Amino acid sequence: MNHPNTLNHRVIRLLDASLNRASEGARVVEDYARFVLDDAHLARLAKELRHGIAAAGGILPLADRLACRDTPGDVGTAISTASEGQRTDAWAVCAASLGRLQEAIRSLEEYGKTIDPALGARFERLRYDAYTLASGLGGTQRGRERLGDARLYVLIDGSESSEAFARRVETLCEAGADVLQLRDKSLDDRTLVERARHLASLCRRHGVTSIINDRADIAVAAGADGIHVGQEELTVADARSVVGPGRLVGVSTHSIEQARTAVLAGADYLGVGPTFPSTTKAFAEFPGLDFVRQVAAEVSLPAFAIGGITPANVSEVVTAGLRRVAVSGAVSGASDPIAAVESLVATLGGQSAG
Ligand SMILES: Cc1ncc(COP(=O)(O)OP(=O)(O)O)c(N)n1
Numbered sequence: 285m286n287h288p289n290t291l292n293h294r295v296i297r298l299l300d301a302s303l304n305r306a307s308e309g310a311r312v313v314e315d316y317a318r319f320v321l322d323d324a325h326l327a328r329l330a331k332e333l334r335h336g337i338a339a340a341g342g343i344l345p346l347a348d349r350l351a352c353r354d355t356p357g358d359v360g361t362a363i364s365t366a367s368e369g370q371r372t373d374a375w376a377v378c379a380a381s382l383g384r385l386q387e388a389i390r391s392l393e394e395y396g397k398t399i400d401p402a403l404g405a406r407f408e409r410l411r412y413d414a415y416t417l418a419s420g421l422g423g424t425q426r427g428r429e430r431l432g433d434a435r436l437y438v439l440i441d442g443s444e445s446s447e448a449f450a451r452r453v454e455t456l457c458e459a460g461a462d463v464l465q466l467r468d469k470s471l472d473d474r475t476l477v478e479r480a481r482h483l484a485s486l487c488r489r490h491g492v493t494s495i496i497n498d499r500a501d502i503a504v505a506a507g508a509d510g511i512h513v514g515q516e517e518l519t520v521a522d523a524r525s526v527v528g529p530g531r532l533v534g535v536s537t538h539s540i541e542q543a544r545t546a547v548l549a550g551a552d553y554l555g556v557g558p559t560f561p562s563t564t565k566a567f568a569e570f571p572g573l574d575f576v577r578q579v580a581a582e583v584s585l586p587a588f589a590i591g592g593i594t595p596a597n598v599s600e601v602v603t604a605g606l607r608r609v610a611v612s613g614a615v616s617g618a619s620d621p622i623a624a625v626e627s628l629v630a631t632l633g634g635q636s637a638g
């Protein structure tokens with residue numbers, strides 16, 4: 285390995301500038317996650333990345349870096365582009381910094397190899413960490429923009445007929461549901477896609493989000509807004525490869541580790557549960573309200589608590605920190621589904637959904 289003092293001082297100068305760029309970029313990203321999103325998970329990852337960059341750069345003593353620094357003589361300080369001065373909002377600032385961060389780490393990786401191949405490999409790993417962070421932030425941003433203040437998410441089956449299904453969808457849209465999911469494991473594919481088309485067009489008319497459970501192909505064929513996948517089904521990447529960037533991909537999660545993984549995979553929202561015993565689906569384990577509290581404490585991606593939630597217990601979910609819930613039995617099994625929707629919406633209302 286070359287000792288830094290024996291290196292061409294111009295390479296040290298370049299590495300010094302890239303280290304500054306990378307750690308400053310990571311700080312700008314960390315500030316967005318921390319202060320704009322209130323997202324402890326992504327802020328922690330950005331901070332860890334910043335520290336990883338500083339630790340890898342520690343191979344160059346600060347005294348050597350400063351000795352080689354020549355800001356007044358830097359020909360690049362006078363070069364600027366019009367787009368650098370224009371940032372429409374805080375996300376545009378964060379997105380630009382994510383790009384700069386990745387570029388700076390790439391420069392550190394390539395020129396770092398001239399000091400020690402292991403340094404190049406270290407920055408390569410940090411570059412992948414930066415890509416993963418970007419995916420988590422991008423998904424979080426997209427999910428928050430697409431789902432806004434959506435609070436009540438209702439899962440429905442395909443009903444006994446097309447007409448009954450359309451009536452049910454209309455009723456739930458008018459009553460105040462924000463998201464409707466077609467979840468029917470018994471219908472044949474032709475009937476499923478026919479119901480899914482009804483769902484997509486009626487929801488679009490009412491400004492309600494339409495989701496298809498499990499089936500990315502049917503979501504695309506029907507023109508629905510998105511797909512929901514479980515832990516044993518398509519991964520976010522595989523679902524995304526089918527539905528594209530314009531549709532939502534939601535993921536069921538049952539632990540905080542699964543929630544963190546789904547965020548970094550670029551999910552647009554999370555299902556968080558099961559919260560309570562459900563009459564719709566049997567479960568061996570219940571992460572319950574503790575899991576709701578964990579997600580609320582560190583994830584800013586839209587997260588819907590699910591499982592056994594009713595008008596009678598929904599306030600416990602709100603107290604635990606989530607104002608978004610997904611329900612099935614509480615609405616479909618109610619003698620008065622409209623009243624059930626209205627009661628849930630009333631309890632979930634108030635401050636921002638987060
Ligand atoms: C919003 C929402 N959350 C969780 C689920 C459950 O999905 P999954 O774990 O894949 O189980 P099935 O619904 O496929 O039985 C969901 N559908 N929606």
Ligand SMILES: Cc1ncsc1CCOP(=O)(O)O
Pocket residue numbers: 439557558561562563564565590591592593610611612613614
């Ligand atoms: C599909 C699913 N996944 C977790 S809970 C659940 C069922 C939700 O239905 P209910 O609100 O009736 O418990």
Ligand SMILES: [Mg+2]
Pocket residue numbers: 497498512513514517
């Ligand atoms: Mg599923």
